[in-house]
Amino acid sequence: ISTLLIDKVTPQQAPGEARTTNTTNMYSELAQRSVVDIVSVACMVWSSWAAGNVLDHFGGPALVAEIVIGSVFGPHAMQLISDKYLHALALIGDMGLLMLVFEGGLTMDVDHLKEMGHKAFAIASTGTLLPVLLGWGLMYLLGFGAVESFASGTALSATAIGFALRLLQDAKMVKTQKGQLITAAAMIDDVLSLVVLAMLNAVTSTVTIWSLLQPLVATLMIFTLGWSIRSLLEKIVSSPSSAPYQAVMKFHGVSTVDQMPNTPTWVFISGFAALSLGLAWVSDLVQSTHLLGVFMAGLIFNTMPEAVKCWEECGITETILPWAVRLFFSASVGFSIPVREMFEVRAIKSGLMLTVAAFVGKYFSGWLAADFTTKSGFITCTQIGCAMIGRGELGFVIAGDAMMEGLLTDISYSSTVWALVLATLFGPILFRWSLSIGQKQYPDPEDKQIMFELEQNIDAISEKA
Numbered sequence: 213i214s215t216l217l218i219d220k221v222t223p224q225q226a227p228g229e230a231r232t233t234n235t236t237n238m239y240s241e242l243a244q245r246s247v248v249d250i251v252s253v254a255c256m257v258w259s260s261w262a263a264g265n266v267l268d269h270f271g272g273p274a275l276v277a278e279i280v281i282g283s284v285f286g287p288h289a290m291q292l293i294s295d296k297y298l299h300a301l302a303l304i305g306d307m308g309l310l311m312l313v314f315e316g317g318l319t320m321d322v323d324h325l326k327e328m329g330h331k332a333f334a335i336a337s338t339g340t341l342l343p344v345l346l347g348w349g350l351m352y353l354l355g356f357g358a359v360e361s362f363a364s365g366t367a368l369s370a371t372a373i374g375f376a377l378r379l380l381q382d383a384k385m386v387k388t389q390k391g392q393l394i395t396a397a398a399m400i401d402d403v404l405s406l407v408v409l410a411m412l413n414a415v416t417s418t419v420t421i422w423s424l425l426q427p428l429v430a431t432l433m434i435f436t437l438g439w440s441i442r443s444l445l446e447k448i449v450s451s452p453s454s455a456p457y458q459a460v461m462k463f464h465g466v467s468t469v470d471q472m473p474n475t476p477t478w479v480f481i482s483g484f485a486a487l488s489l490g491l492a493w494v495s496d497l498v499q500s501t502h503l504l505g506v507f508m509a510g511l512i513f514n515t516m517p518e519a520v521k522c523w524e525e526c527g528i529t530e531t532i533l534p535w536a537v538r539l540f541f542s543a544s545v546g547f548s549i550p551v552r553e554m555f556e557v558r559a560i561k562s563g564l565m566l567t568v569a570a571f572v573g574k575y576f577s578g579w580l581a582a583d584f585t586t587k588s589g590f591i592t593c594t595q596i597g598c599a600m601i602g603r604g605e606l607g608f609v610i611a612g613d614a615m616m617e618g619l620l621t622d623i624s625y626s627s628t629v630w631a632l633v634l635a636t637l638f639g640p641i642l643f644r645w646s647l648s649i650g651q652k653q654y655p656d657p658e659d660k661q662i663m664f665e666l667e668q669n670i671d672a673i674s675e676k677a
Contacts, residue, residue, distance in 0.1 A: 252292050253301065256285040257535075260542040268382070273640035275378050275541045280637075282546015289551040298547055305544035308536025309374045310506050311528070314488050316377050316395050317510020318523055319387055328393050334580045335393075336371075336400035339600050340408060343368035343573030347631075350569050354562050356624050363614040364628045367607050368570045368635075370405035373398040373503060374540060375602035375636070379643050390592070393581060394599045399507055401600070403431045403500070405610075430500035438491065438508025446515040480513075480522040487512060548608045549633055554626045562623070563630025570631040574600040574639075595646040601639030607632045 260281040264274030285292045293301070325332075347365025352358060376398040377386070385391035407427045448456045452469045466472055491505030513519040523529070554563070578597025583589040611628045614620045620628065 249294050249297060252285070252294065253297060256281065256293060256301075256542065257539070259285075260538055264538065273379065273382060273644055275375065276637050276640055278538055278541040279546045279549075282542030283549040283551055284546075285542075286547035286549070286551075288547075288549060288553070293547075298543075301539055301543040302547055304536060305540030305542070308533065308538070308540045309544070310488065310492065310503070311533050312374055312377050312381075312537055312540075313399075313503050313506045314484065314510040315523065315529070315533070316373070316386065316399075317507040318514055318520060320395065320511060320514055321387070321389070321392050322511065322514060324389055324392050325396055328389075328396065331581065332393055332396035333400055335397040335577050335596065335600070336404055338580060339371060339397070339401050339574050339577030340369045340404040342576060343570055344408060346569035346573050347566060350566060351562070351624065351627070354565065356562075359619055360621065360624050363619040364566065364611075364624055365569070366408050367611040367614065367628050368566070368573065368603070368631060369408050370603060370607045370610065371398050371401040371574065371600045372602055372607075372636075373402050374537075375640065376599055378537060378541070379599060379602070379640055383644070383647055390595065394596055397577075397596070397600065399504065403427075403504060407431075408610075426499050430495070430498040431504060433498060434491070434495045434500050434504050434508060437494075438505070438512060442508075442512045442515055445512060449515055475518060475522075477522055477526050480519050481526060481528075483519075484509070484513065484523070545608075545636070548612075550626070550629055553622065554630055554633075556623065556626060559623050559626035559630065562627040563634075566627050566631040567634045570603070570635040571601055571639075574635075591646070591649060594649075595643065598639065598643040598646045601635050601642060603632045603635045603639070 260278040263277035263281050267277040268274045284290055287293070287295070287298060344362075344365040347368045348358075348361045349365075351361035351364045356364070373395070376394050380386045380391040380394060383391075386395070448454050451457065452461075461467070461469075461472065464471075464473060488506045488509040491509050492502040493505070495505030496502040513523075554560070575594075575597035577600055578595070579593045581596040582592040584593045608629070611620065611625060611632065615625045
């Protein structure tokens with residue numbers, strides 16, 4: 213504002229008079245621009261909400277509509293959102309992703325995670341390696357260079373944990389065993405994709421063993437740190453006779469556990485934010501993924517039943533989280549889709565073929581989840597494989613980095629984006645379809661248990677009546 217005022221003052225005008233006149237004009241211009249910006253942003257947010265609800269009403273995943281709306285309003289299509297707000301909206305969306313990942317760690321069944329850890333790692337590693345190899349080979353057969361083909365295949369390696377968690381959340385599967393397996397596999401997949409990204413960056417610089425191993429070592433460090441904190445906290449919470457627990461009781465002036473007052477909600481919320489952001493910053497500092505740090509923060513608080521209850525009852529999951537996550541898909545993902553550059557004939561042809569590699573590579577990773585020779589096992593494998601198909605912002609980041617480093621040309625970049633976009637749009641649809649097929653033929657035992665308990669409650673109420 214000061215700069216604009218100084219620029220508008222001319223030598224022929226008295227300073228006081230110039231400031232009065234030009235200040236009024238300047239504020240009028242700012243007010244007009246602000247109204248346009250407010251209306252544009254509000255229309256985008258409302259449109260993504262409305263389109264998502266319409267698609268959800270007809271049985272489709274809402275996030276697909278949100279991505280489409282974001283790409284239409286974004287900088288690569290109609291450019292309805294001012295440049296100064298693009299980053300801000302995407303930043304809010306990224307914060308929504310952090311909350312979603314934190315919730316995934318907070319609600320994780322750790323005992324079941326220990327049992328299925330090897331299976332989740334097998335699914336994630338297969339789902340990372342297969343798309344790279346298939347994309348590399350296919351692009352090479354289409355006449356692209358070896359390094360160019362490898363860069364294109366690398367962009368297809370990352371499953372978006374945000375997509376997986378949103379799909380599970382919409383299907384009310386986050387706390388199920390199948391949902392826990394998908395969440396763990398998607399998180400490991402995201403970490404392995406960073407290792408692949410480090411390998412891609414090494415192609416453009418001096419290749420060293422440390423440059424290839426650093427992301428993996430950093431990830432193990434963050435996991436070990438988070439798990440150590442969790443184990444220590446679990447011992448304290450489960451042992452009221454421990455010194456830290458006794459110190460807390462003494463602070464509150466009570467002598468028994470039953471006399472302990474309830475922890476205020478603001479204390480837990482502040483703890484959630486501090487630990488999540490702290491571990492996210494440390495994870496990024498050591499060249500791991502910040503999402504792992506947030507996920508481990510959720511796992512740490514998972515040891516405290518009161519913390520889990522606080523998260524479910526504080527209202528965040530019903531108010532802030534849905535809108536922030538909606539902005540993640542419409543802004544963080546939707547804004548990054550280069551709509552105009554994608555409609556060249558060769559780019560479309562090679563992009564459609566590369567889409568096959570993107571789908572197949574992730575789908576067959578789900579075949580490690582169960583015995584696919586049986587009908588029920590095959591459906592389970594299909595559901596998990598379809599849940600892994602959706603891509604996210606990391607794929608676009610890898611493709612963009614490769615483009616800036618000269619590893620991808622305009623055609624190969626557009627082809628890669630086609631594969632990422634189609635996997636992003638149709639992966640959730642296939643997952644929803646696989647769930648509907650499975651529920652019709654082989655209802656989940658957990659669903660049967662829920663229905664059984666519901667019938668028991670109804671019978672009890674009827675007897676009392």
